[in-house]
């Protein structure tokens with residue numbers, strides 16, 4: 046709640062802050078308590094001179110349904126650039142995030158037949174200056190929301206906003222608990238941390254974000270860290286077959302691994318597109334929930350294969366039969382490693398429970414023309430998840446936005462209420478600065494996220510994926526590779542915004 050300008054029962058700013066002796070207080074509304082919204086809200090609520098309310102449409106105990114697999118939820122890879130960024134402005138929150146996760150230290154790739162492709166320690170190779178973190182999605186959400194505290198107003202959807210003649214913003218809110226609609230007036234800035242389908246972005250920019258679809262799809266599932274039949278790993282196997290992230294490719298998928306009468310043999314999209322790529326998964330161990338005693342350790346599996354450009358994921362490729370074929374090498378079952386056998390069995394058995402999406406992008410936009418609305422995270426720059434940079438850059442955005450907005454407020458502390466127009470001008474300038482500092486960077490990260498999916502297609506003229514996988518190995522290991530991949534990864538993981546601690550620990 047405000048520290049100077051109080052908020053009345055109707056949510057409107059009281060006039061006590063408008064007396065000439067009192068430092069002006071800015072009122073900021075955030076739509077959405079996701080990664081960008083909740084992390085920014087935590088910083089703003091600690092700042093004297095800021096009154097922040099974060100509206101979250103979901104109930105306190107929930108995460109969005111499409112992230113939630115039937116039983117156990119979803120996993121999240123928070124990459125080094127986010128961990129480094131949050132460590133600069135809020136080391137306590139970084140440590141709490143690390144405390145609910147496991148370190149993500151290496152990039153390791155091999156094939157379903159056990160061919161080693163590459164292994165890189167991110168920090169030892171100079172690709173990053175700190176490690177990433179692997180966590181349960183719902184735990185990460187719960188943690189950042191707890192850290193934001195009581196400035197979150199739950200089950201309240203920001204339905205509309207209007208910029209009044211005096212420049213203040215009035216919100217229309219839908220309240221899920223009693224089905225009512227209300228308005229709240231007097232905000233100086235509205236921040237959209239609403240995620241990929243942000244209605245605030247649509248209103249602020251006057252059109253729905255145009256989406257470009259690519260030619261690669263994603264699938265994901267989180268399963269218990271146990272053998273495919275649910276029995277625990279034998280004691281001598283410790284935590285099982287998997288730990289830090291590994292990528293596993295099938296570089297020789299073939300129609301010959303389908304049953305003779307299978308309809309998939311006649312499915313042109315499956316035969317000519319899906320099977321002309323190297324289906325791959327990333328798999329990593331995720332710790333037991335720190336918030337729900339009944340949720341144990343999990344394995345997070347996400348994967349990709351090629352689909353026809355700009356089209357839906359072919360229905361035939363989403364079946365257990367298709368998964369079985371995609372993850373069987375040309376040499377058949379005898380060549381499968383135990384890890385690959387586990388993956389194939391798990392995907393085949395759980396084909397109906399996989400979460401599906403396609404590579405897609407929206408143009409980067411951080412604000413409306415007047416600086417009344419700031420977009421962060423997926424609302425500003427939704428892109429494909431191949432490098433795990435969605436939540437990661439949302440966290441970067443939140444840290445940068447907190448720095449710039451709080452900086453603007455602190456620069457005006459000597460002002461009095463009659464100078465309020467100067468405070469607002471600083472705030473609008475800060476909004477512009479956030480876009481200036483972060484637009485090129487997230488545009489770049491979006492483009493390399495798309496590029497990271499390209500190597501799963503066979504090289505022109507090749508009959509299998511060995512050539513493209515070998516080329517990817519060189520890209521990850523050779524600084525002189527023509528793709529410049531290692532330089533690009535350094536830019537992504539090391540060139541995060543350089544920021545200072547925002548609030549000293551009390």
Ligand SMILES: Cc1cc2nc3c(=O)[nH]c(=O)nc-3n(C[C@H](O)[C@H](O)[C@H](O)COP(=O)(O)OP(=O)(O)OC[C@H]3O[C@@H](n4cnc5c(N)ncnc54)[C@H](O)[C@@H]3O)c2cc1C
Nearest residue numbers: 077079080081102122202203239240422423433435436437
């Ligand atoms: C299954 C899955 C796995 C992923 N894995 C990774 C990964 O490993 N690493 C990674 O970096 N990224 C990953 N991503 C991408 C990542 O989830 C997003 O980029 C990230 O969540 C975006 O954060 P955000 O702050 O923009 O918004 P979100 O986290 O999407 O949060 C938006 C919030 O706003 C709320 N909301 C929406 N509209 C309104 C409204 N009008 N009023 C009030 N509240 C509203 C929603 O309920 C939600 O809580 C993954 C995505 C998915 C779906």
